[in-house]
Every structure is written in C-alpha cells, then in structure tokens.
Amino acid sequence: ETGVTQSPTHLIKTRGQQVTLRCSSQSGHNTVSWYQQALGQGPQFIFQYYREEENGRGNFPPRFSGLQFPNYSSELNVNALELDDSALYLCASSRAGQSSYNSPLHFGNGTRLTVT
Amino acid sequence: GESVGLHLPTLSVQEGDNSIINCAYSNSASDYFIWYKQESGKGPQFIIDIRSNMDKRQGQRVTVLLNKTVKHLSLQIAATQPGDSAVYFCAENGKLIFGTGTRLQVFP
Numbered sequence: 001e002t003g004v005t006q007s008p009t010h011l012i013k014t015r016g017q018q019v020t021l022r023c024s025s026q027s028g029h030n031t032v033s034w035y036q037q038a039l040g041q042g043p044q045f046i047f048q049y050y051r052e053e054e055n056g057r058g059n060f061p062p063r064f065s066g067l068q069f070p071n072y073s074s075e076l077n078v079n080a081l082e083l084d085d086s087a088l089y090l091c092a093s094s095r096a097g098q099s100s101y102n103s104p105l106h107f108g109n110g111t112r113l114t115v116t
Numbered sequence: 117g118e119s120v121g122l123h124l125p126t127l128s129v130q131e132g133d134n135s136i137i138n139c140a141y142s143n144s145a146s147d148y149f150i151w152y153k154q155e156s157g158k159g160p161q162f163i164i165d166i167r168s169n170m171d172k173r174q175g176q177r178v179t180v181l182l183n184k185t186v187k188h189l190s191l192q193i194a195a196t197q198p199g200d201s202a203v204y205f206c207a208e209n210g211k212l213i214f215g216t217g218t219r220l221q222v223f224p
Contacts, residue, residue, distance in 0.1 A: 004159070035214075040124060041216060041217075042205050042214035042215055042216050042217050043160065043205070043214045044214070045213065090159050090160070092159070092160075104162040104165055105150075105160075105162070106162065107152075107159030107160045108159050109158050109159045110159050
C-alpha cells in the first residue's frame with residue numbers, strides 16, 4: 001500500500017509569487033485535505049476535496065485554492081505569497097465520504113515553504 | 117530534520133513509566149476524535165481514534181479516554197519508550213481541528 005507523497009519537500013519563493021504544491025493520495029483513498037502548520041503550532045485546516053470538488057474550507061483567503069484530479073492526486077495553489085505563508089504544508093488523504101469526517105487522515109511528510 | 121513544536125507544553129517521563137497526555141476540545145457537537153503523533157521532519161501519524169458513543173478505547177500500549185461532560189480527551193501510553201518521543205496532537209471532526217500539541221520527551 002503506497003502512502004501519501006508530497007512534492008517538493010522544500011521550496012523557497014519570493015513575496016508576491018505563486019506556488020503549486022503537489023500530493024499523491026494513499027491508494028484507495030478518495031478524499032484529500034490540506035493543512036498549514038506554522039512552527040510550534042498544530043496543523044490548521046485549509047480545505048478538503050472529495051470527488052474533485054471542494055468539500056469544506058477553513059479560515060483561509062481565496063488566494064489559497066486547490067484541485068483534485070480523477071486519480072485522487074491533488075494540488076494546493078497559493079497566489080500572491082506573503083511572508084506569513086511560510087510554513088509546512090501537509091496533505092492528508094482518507095476514505096471519508098462527502099458528508100463524513102469520521103475517518104482517520106493519513107498524512108504525507110509535507111512541503112516546507114519559505115517565503116522571503 | 118524539521119523541528120516541530122518549539123514552544124509547546126512538554127511532558128518529560130522516564131523510560132518505562134506511563135505517560136498521560138491531555139487535550140481539551142472545543143466543539144460539544146464533535147463525535148469523532150483522533151490522536152496523532154508527529155516526529156521531527158514527518159507528518160502526523162495516526163495513533164488511535166474514538167467515537168463519542170464510547171468513553172474508552174485501547175490499542176497496543178495506548179488508551180484513549182473521552183469525557184464528553186467536560187470536553188476532555190486523554191492519551192495514556194504504557195511503558196513509555198524512547199521511540200515515543202514526539203509531539204502529540206488531538207483532533208476533533210467537523211472542521212478537523214487540531215489542538216496545539218504536547219511534546220513528549222522520554223529520558224533513560
């Protein structure tokens with residue numbers, strides 16, 4: 001069983017730029033969630049995708065957007081990067097259905113984004 | 117590797133002792149709770165979960181207790197080992213809210 005993989009592992013961008021982070025879900029999982037984890041904090045929910053549609057969103061501005069593909073891989077896009085966007089971005093997949101959050105998440109090891 | 121939780125509450129225990137990590141959750145309507153372990157440089161790893169129709173669940177060396185009256189979760193680790201050193205998060209469903217975490221340090 002292949003776990004959740006994320007790419008790249010590290011990334012440095014300049015304020016104002018755009019970034020795309022990628023995630024490959026664990027096999028058999030149909031739901032993907034993205035989290036932002038600042039240093040010393042717990043993961044903060046950005047959004048979740050199910051059947052290629054956004055299925056719940058946390059308190060993040062619209063410049064954070066995502067895509068889920070038919071093979072359940074996913075992208076997180078962030079436009080107009082700000083210094084505070086520097087964080088570890090975690091992708092997690094699960095078998096949760098459209099209206100259920102009642103399945104454990106399986107996390108990748110994240111992408112460390114640094115905005116200068 | 118990635119450093120997680122530099123300023124988190126810390127629990128220090130001696131190898132072989134039992135550990136208890138506590139968590140207060142916020143939403144009384146939450147009905148599913150999970151404990152995760154995050155080692156430096158890695159994503160959170162699922163440890164154990166519990167649904168609100170239970171007040172206790174046991175796994176291998178771990179037990180989760182749920183007190184819905186006071187919205188409190190605890191994770192008990194028996195015979196703590198050096199490999200248990202990590203940051204531990206509780207998470208509740210709904211908006212998949214994570215707590216701020218507790219760092220567990222195991223010393224010989």
